[in-house]
Amino acid sequence: MVKLVEKGPLKLSAKLLETSGFSLKDFEIAIGKLAIEEEWEPLGPTPFPSIASLRDWDHILLKRYKPLYMPFCDLCCLCTFGKCDLSRDKRGACGLNMAGQQSRIVLIACCIGAATHTAHARDLVEKLIERYGRDHPINIGGEYIYVEAPITRLVCGIKPKTLGDLEDVLDYCEKQIAQLLSATHTGQEGDNIDFESKVFHAGMIDHVALEIADIAQISALNFPKADPEAPLIDLGIGNIDISKPVIMCVGHNVIPTTGIIDYILDNNLDGKIEVVGLCCTAWDTSRYSPKIGKIVGPISWQLRFIRTGIPDVIIVDEQCVRTNLIEEARKINAILIATSDKNCQGLPDLTKEDANDVVNKLLNGGIPGALIFDREKVGEVAVKTAMALAPKRFNLKIFPIKEKEWIVSQAKKCKQCRECERACPNNLQIAFAMKFASNGDFSKLSNLYDYCVGCGRCESACPEDLPIITLMNKASEETIREEKFKCRTGRGAIRDTEIRKVGRDIVLGTIPGVIAFVGCANYANGGREVVEMVEEFLKRRYIVVASGCSAMTIGMYKNSEGKTLYEEYPGDFDAGCLVNVGSCISNSHISGAAIKIANIFAKRNLRANYKEIADYILNRIGAVGVAWGAMSQKAASIASGFWRLGVPVIVGPHGSKYRRMLLGRKENKEDWMVYDARTGEKVYVGPVPEHLFYAAETKEEAMVMIAKLCMRANDTPQGRAIKLTHYVNLYRKFYGVLPEDLPMFVRVEADIPITMKDEIVSFLKEKGWEEKVIPDPTLLKEKVVKKIG
């Protein structure tokens, strides 16, 4: 039924306001948006929540999962009162202490992340509306998807139908980010837990923006629509035909690259030119055109790929792009075209000039590159420039200098000062490798290739200006040529039908968990660790989901039959399957899937009903995020959106540099009490899930923790037994013994995995284990059916 709400004075019953528990002020925001609204579900208590509307829920979470701060340094230097020494118990001139300052830093990071995604979404929605109109329908999966925007429904309480509707949601996100950022000003928020609550809010807003961005581009650009059989595409430098002109696209916003693809198709140039991408633009290019768009690799391949000399033209859009690509392009005589107002790279704006004139200017070397905002013009200029330039650059490709003797001559210049190592985040033994290389042994240098994250800090620090990355490349030439893989492009959302099929098993625990490998490629020990983890959990028949650079890393290793995991495992959202949702903004389909389980399987209302759904997910859905190489502020805000929903996130060692963990203390019994929704009684459920945010030191530690964090208070004995099988099994595989904390996770005898029954029963006896009650768990008093006295 469609209800027309008149614009102007809003008629709302006092009862609705009272029961929903939000202020009139909150609701005013929504008036404009509800002009035509379908009555699809009763409106929940928190439509368009303000920065403190969900504070009570955050405080419940933060009481259990307490922040652990690991400051980079003793100081705050954010205002002219400072620098202030906040070490130990000191306070700054504004009164802030170290915990306050560290939580403020996390909030600033998450605001940057949320702002970046929101601005990205805004740009996409505006440009797509320009081309397709405000009334272009949202369609991300045809008849397979009824719940098209679960996060927006949950947070905002509206159901977007057209591109135009998305603009309204972005208005809300922008307002929230401004509010959150203002809280970080000197002399505003000071309490670390309230800062953390705002961090959660930033994360929630981030997920709304992610969803808006991805559903806009899926709908308008006709990306795969929730398709488990999204095409397999080429990944890796070895797949690039270097006899053709090569355009490299890097960043996150696919719009300029669609201009290139369209130009190629309109001018029958398909097959005559290579369009290759890095980072999320690569995923979205391949979602736009699986036939043309190839993937070089994750973001850490950026410098490495440029140094191969292969790209003729480099297109940069926004986010995670190296900020000195002008310099890098010049080193290989390539042309740089910047396309985003957020990232102008100091280039002249030639948007209004004739395309052929721009091409001439670029080819004549008068300018190092150009800034072009117009999608079509980017397409024409990039293609024409690449075609004209490629023949002249042919000798510069793979690799600019052909003889390996060159490595020797360069390595001989090395003074063994180790400045490179003192700059390298992974402390790689570069000087040692140089010593060997100077004697003609390149093995040590090429060994570094697997562990280097391509940051370039070594080169910057080297007093001899040695091109260390190029040397590593050259020493690994054979490896690079063999980088030929297949991966499945981003399928987008999870179908409602898939949710219906697996929802029950996930909630009961008989599918042991949903594990999402997401985020950047800042790995401490190379990408292989991600693949090993993914494979372990696929074999154990977890549902494995992937996105962004992690999803590329997963495709960069082959099994003994020469197949990647994408070729080996199906792309359905089901046990033992590997689902690539797509780029970073597609992470919204992962949180969206958790939300949809609560809605489609458990029939909980979504509409503006955040707390209930988050409580449901925390207690019932065994999902864990793993961001093994998380690097960016966006990764921080994405993680934060998961935390507020009750989904734990594990990061790799470098993730400790986010400087704040959210940890449970399993031995504190009072932290693990929930209400039994049936009786109102407080019941101990054990430490499930034990942490919300946690940096693992090793992949083994992470694997054990992943299995453990999949346990949830609501698991049925059958489900818990399956989850415990994996936890105990992995723990024993790595540590050789039963986990000490095992008794905390066994509630009743039926929880004990049947195959290890005798052993575990005697272990429990030894530890003085007692049977516990399995409640209908909730952390929300208001969800108790029977009134508490």
Next chain:
Amino acid sequence: MAESWQKAEVPGPIKALLLNNPKVVAEYLKKANHSVVIIGDKILEIEKEGYKILDLIKKLSNKINAEIVTSSPKIIEEMREKNINARIMPSIEFIDRLKDPNWNGFDGKGQYDLAIFIGFPYYYCWLMLSNLKHFAYNHLKTLSLEPYYQPHATYSLQNNPLIEAWFKFLNNVIIELK
């Protein structure tokens, strides 16, 4: 003045006391009443190069009666072979407990007064130490035995990336513990 191994790691006003005499290290070790050694997985890279570093750590912990904690499966395995009961706990979880003045330690004898770090990625170690420096300074001192200067520890060795020299230094510490 001591400099961090990673040059960008500038700690602020409070920097670790630099210990470059094995005898002084031994004295600090002996002064503690309840110590714990926390070992990172990176130590295995050094073992691979032929330095029996885990043997040294075993001797050291024996002499000062310190417990060992790690989350590295390989280290657990090796310690088991050496008949040492090492505690298994992720380092981040352990830091969370070390910082709590009311935690009773693995042995139930109360919170530790000295935590000894060895074998971590440089940044991972400085971050853990930084937490303890700011939030556990009332009850806990930290000693980094890493081959690099760790500015957030209470006491740290100097930058000593030549493994041989570092290994010799640690050996001398053990000799001094007699």
